[in-house]
Amino acid sequence: MKDFTMDEAQPRLLDQTGMGIIGKPLPRRDGKLKVSGTAPYAADTPHPARMAHGVLVRATIPRGRVAGFDRAGIADIDGVIEIVTDARLSRNPTQGMAGEATVQPGDEVHYHGQPIALVVAETFEAARDAAQRLTVRYETTDPGGVSPDKPKDTEIADPETAGDFDAAWGAAEVKVDLEFTTPSHVSAAMEPHAALAEWDGDRVTLKGSQQMLRFNRNELADSLGIDPSKVRILSPYIGGGFGSKLGIGPEAVAACVAAEKLGRPVRVVMPRQTVFDSVLRRSETRQRVRFGATRDGRITAISHDDTVSNLDGESFAEPTTQASQFLYGADGLSFTQTVARISATPAGSVRAPGEAVGMLAFEAALDELADKLGMDPVDLRLKNLPEKNPMTGQPYSARRLADCLTEGAAAFGWADRGAPGSRREGDWLIGMGVASAARSNMLVKSASRVRLHGAHAVVETDMTDIGTGSYTILGQIAAEMLGLPVDAVEVRLGDTDLPGASGSGGSFGASSAGSSTFLAAKEIRERIAEKLGCAADDLTLNDGIARGGNIEKPLAELVDTEIVAEASIEGGKTAESHFSAGFGAHFAEVAVNEWTGEVRVRRMLGVMAMGRILNEKTARSQAIGGMVWGLGSALTEDMQMDRRDGHVVTRDLANYHVASHLDVPSDMVVTFLEERDDMANPIQSKGIGELGISGAGAAIFNAIAHATGARLHDYPATPDKVIAALEARG
Amino acid sequence: MQTSLTVNGQTREVDHDARQTLLDTLRDGLGLTGTKKGCDHGQCGACTVLLNGERVNSCLCLTAMHDGDEVTTIEGIGTPETLNALQKAFVESDGYQCGYCTPGQIMSATALFEEVKKGAPSYVSADLEAPTFDDAEIAERMSGNLCRCSAYPMIREAIAMSREVK
Ligand code: FES
Numbered sequence: 001m002k003d004f005t006m007d008e009a010q011p012r013l014l015d016q017t018g019m020g021i022i023g024k025p026l027p028r029r030d031g032k033l034k035v036s037g038t039a040p041y042a043a044d045t046p047h048p049a050r051m052a053h054g055v056l057v058r059a060t061i062p063r064g065r066v067a068g069f070d071r072a073g074i075a076d077i078d079g080v081i082e083i084v085t086d087a088r089l090s091r092n093p094t095q096g097m098a099g100e101a102t103v104q105p106g107d108e109v110h111y112h113g114q115p116i117a118l119v120v121a122e123t124f125e126a127a128r129d130a131a132q133r134l135t136v137r138y139e140t141t142d143p144g145g146v147s148p149d150k151p152k153d154t155e156i157a158d159p160e161t162a163g164d165f166d167a168a169w170g171a172a173e174v175k176v177d178l179e180f181t182t183p184s185h186v187s188a189a190m191e192p193h194a195a196l197a198e199w200d201g202d203r204v205t206l207k208g209s210q211q212m213l214r215f216n217r218n219e220l221a222d223s224l225g226i227d228p229s230k231v232r233i234l235s236p237y238i239g240g241g242f243g244s245k246l247g248i249g250p251e252a253v254a255a256c257v258a259a260e261k262l263g264r265p266v267r268v269v270m271p272r273q274t275v276f277d278s279v280l281r282r283s284e285t286r287q288r289v290r291f292g293a294t295r296d297g298r299i300t301a302i303s304h305d306d307t308v309s310n311l312d313g314e315s316f317a318e319p320t321t322q323a324s325q326f327l328y329g330a331d332g333l334s335f336t337q338t339v340a341r342i343s344a345t346p347a348g349s350v351r352a353p354g355e356a357v358g359m360l361a362f363e364a365a366l367d368e369l370a371d372k373l374g375m376d377p378v379d380l381r382l383k384n385l386p387e388k389n390p391m392t393g394q395p396y397s398a399r400r401l402a403d404c405l406t407e408g409a410a411a412f413g414w415a416d417r418g419a420p421g422s423r424r425e426g427d428w429l430i431g432m433g434v435a436s437a438a439r440s441n442m443l444v445k446s447a448s449r450v451r452l453h454g455a456h457a458v459v460e461t462d463m464t465d466i467g468t469g470s471y472t473i474l475g476q477i478a479a480e481m482l483g484l485p486v487d488a489v490e491v492r493l494g495d496t497d498l499p500g501a502s503g504s505g506g507s508f509g510a511s512s513a514g515s516s517t518f519l520a521a522k523e524i525r526e527r528i529a530e531k532l533g534c535a536a537d538d539l540t541l542n543d544g545i546a547r548g549g550n551i552e553k554p555l556a557e558l559v560d561t562e563i564v565a566e567a568s569i570e571g572g573k574t575a576e577s578h579f580s581a582g583f584g585a586h587f588a589e590v591a592v593n594e595w596t597g598e599v600r601v602r603r604m605l606g607v608m609a610m611g612r613i614l615n616e617k618t619a620r621s622q623a624i625g626g627m628v629w630g631l632g633s634a635l636t637e638d639m640q641m642d643r644r645d646g647h648v649v650t651r652d653l654a655n656y657h658v659a660s661h662l663d664v665p666s667d668m669v670v671t672f673l674e675e676r677d678d679m680a681n682p683i684q685s686k687g688i689g690e691l692g693i694s695g696a697g698a699a700i701f702n703a704i705a706h707a708t709g710a711r712l713h714d715y716p717a718t719p720d721k722v723i724a725a726l727e728a729r730g
Numbered sequence: 731m732q733t734s735l736t737v738n739g740q741t742r743e744v745d746h747d748a749r750q751t752l753l754d755t756l757r758d759g760l761g762l763t764g765t766k767k768g769c770d771h772g773q774c775g776a777c778t779v780l781l782n783g784e785r786v787n788s789c790l791c792l793t794a795m796h797d798g799d800e801v802t803t804i805e806g807i808g809t810p811e812t813l814n815a816l817q818k819a820f821v822e823s824d825g826y827q828c829g830y831c832t833p834g835q836i837m838s839a840t841a842l843f844e845e846v847k848k849g850a851p852s853y854v855s856a857d858l859e860a861p862t863f864d865d866a867e868i869a870e871r872m873s874g875n876l877c878r879c880s881a882y883p884m885i886r887e888a889i890a891m892s893r894e895v896k
């Protein structure tokens with residue numbers, strides 16, 4: 001195994017190889033399976049012999065103890081096998097990259113909706129019936145606080161600062177001081193969490209829907225109290241994740257425990273309502289944003305304070321101000337976070353934790369500063385791009401934010417937008433908005449193995465493809481490096497028996513697993529060069545032919561015995577010396593109905609620079625997906641919890657509104673600017689999946705303000721709030 | 731209990747729990763797992779199949795009520811080796827990401843072509859007598875099929891593209 005640490009900029013080898021496969025908009029290699037219904041997701045696994053069905057039972061009190069179950073009440077249901085309770089059952093999914101079990105509450109209840117038992121039956125229908133009808137006896141205790149406006153406890157972090165904010169704020173000539181709220185959000189991946197557990201002696205195999213297998217295996221083993229070597233997890237296809245499947249969930253632990261107890265395979269699929277109740281939500285936020293500036297539009301003071309919530313025992317806190325800390329410069333900056341502790345569904349990572357909601361407030365507040373200064377919002381942003389990361393002093397590794405803003409403005413027709421409230425088409429008020437896009441970039445430890453035999457290669461890693469295109473891009477990287485057509489490369493993912501990858505999360509998957517695949521393939525190139533008797537630098541591999549020195553040989557001949565190479569990568573000195581992030585600019589045009597308050601998004605443009613693009617087609621899809629999430633957070637997504645007991649009220653897809661076809665215009669354009677991030681990793685790429693959402697909703701909010709001349713501060717902009725803002729405007 | 735269904739042209743006798751939905755009969759009873767469960771409540775469209783030629787949410791159908799009915803699922807549309815024009819267009823346009831909603835989107839679009847052909851109007855039809863086939867119509871008629879990956883523009887591109895092929 002070759003271990004590599006990213007300590008310095010690497011040569012751009014992928015610009016020198018000759019296949020031209022990298023970046024190409026190739027269709028997904030798993031496409032035919034997906035459009036024919038033959039891609040096997042966890043719950044699609046053919047039933048093993050004697051498989052039983054489990055359905056989780058939820059707590060209906062916010063805090064207390066389970067005193068017992070009324071078994072007699074379900075005695076008439078045929079086929080019920082067992083009500084499984086166990087000290088190993090988990091309270092909620094583990095946080096991303098925890099690598100260990102989460103809270104295992106035994107008979108304690110910590111929030112309304114917590115899974116407290118698993119009803120197992122011969123059929124799904126019997127299990128569902130029994131789980132719904134089962135009466136649970138509780139001993140209740142005071143939950144202390146179930147709603148963020150009345151928490152039981154608050155933890156205020158030390159401010160993170162640079163320069164002297166108070167002095168800069170005091171001296172500022174023009175100021176805005178605004179408060180915003182964003183509601184809780186859920187990932188709502190279309191595939192509900194599913195698990196099928198089967199024991200063979202002391203070893204368990206889980207067919208699950210998981211994003212990060214290397215971590216999940218340890219989390220499951222720790223939950224069960226067994227050695228990780230006894231756990232195998234298979235997740236070849238995942239029906240969306242967006243953070244919700246980063247950790248091992250209660251369904252997986254319960255399936256394993258029940259299968260062990262009953263001595264037969266058990267499948268547990270969460271009903272959609274359970275996904276809402278017990279999978280980590282994105283915290284609601286209350287945010288105060290302050291900008292101070294000189295009269296000519298130089299920002300001198302930036303402060304962004306936020307309050308988020310979580311259940312006790314959960315260390316995660318939505319990193320709301322992440323992008324606010326590196327987007328714009330000022331003489332003084334200050335950021336303070338408060339975490340409210342509540343007895344309610346715990347919070348965790350949902351697509352672009354931090355930026356997804358922090359930028360909704362930050363970029364809308366900046367627009368209000370532009371209004372006050374009488375400046376164009378694009379110009380205000382351009383004027384305040386700092387030389388270096390204003391908090392850390394690190395230089396940016398690659399940042400084409402200014403180009404994104406200017407090229408986007410030109411392409412969108414920004415110059416013609418006119419004064420706020422000046423465009424009207426019948427009852428519809430038309431406006432345009434802009435926001436910067438930013439999402440910090442990471443490299444996470446990852447390993448891959450590549451095998452080459454003749455002119456056929458295999459990539460093996462426990463990396464997952466959650467719709468991101470991992471199968472396709474890892475195949476492209478190996479094909480490019482080995483001079484093979486993509487069809488000559490097979491890609492095997494989603495199995496913990498394979499080398500441990502980064503997993504899919506935080507937009508680091510493609511770059512991290514892509515880099516380890518690149519390095520393994522590079523190692524193979526070196527071995528081919530040895531065989532050919534030339535220096536690795538002189539080797540060219542094209543269309544199955546190796547050339548070096550004056551020799552030319554087909555791989556089919558040269559590689560007569562299999563060459564296997566494994567490589568791993570992890571972050572190193574460049575992560576300290578430079579600051580890496582994806583940047584972009586979002587533009588939106590909306591129509592607001594003057595009477596009904598309805599907002600229609602007419603078109604959106606995202607111009608993004610995110611390092612080397614590995615596949616233009618899948619990258620575009622990811623970016624558009626993110627922008628649609630931005631649309632959802634601006635207009636419809638609103639998870640509501642009951643103020644009395646904290647229970648999730650909007651616990652299905654009829655009450656929690658994700659964007660649908662008719663909400664999304666066909667005019668959604670994404671432009672990628674050419675960029676290489678030499679400090680990020682050896683393939684010079686950056687994360688994509690989350691940049692699309694970061695800032696997109698703010699562009700829509702700003703467009704509403706431009707259309708109507710009225711400002712909103714509470715997301716989402718539902719008709720009731722828009723009408724109220726229009727009335728307040730007069 | 732026993733119900734007789736014609737699924738993708740084949741007669742199938744199924745022995746099922748009286749409470750079983752058509753979706754669970756297809757998936758668990760017949761092993762036709764191409765049809766997906768996203769909500770089990772008629773809210774997402776992942777379970778869309780054709781029932782006697784019309785699209786339905788199979789999670790809202792009780793199997794017991796469909797004795798003698800004809801069902802078409804994604805498996806009856808085209809296999810990986812024999813994709814039809816619509817399926818190919820989804821691959822070409824990248825009309826999916828995770829692929830979980832995809833069978834439902836494809837089944838829904840399949841029925842949509844017929845609905846427009848028959849002249850069934852929708853909420854966005856300007857002329858209730860003669861609906862057109864444009865992006866707004868596709869968007870409205872596909873709005874029962876959620877896609878959290880949000881491939882919507884690409885899905886509609888695929889639907890429009892495959893119609894042109896027809
Ligand atoms: S599973 Fe039937 S509509 Fe969602």
Ligand code: FES
Binds near residue numbers: 240827829830878881
């Ligand atoms: S492709 Fe993932 S939900 Fe539509």
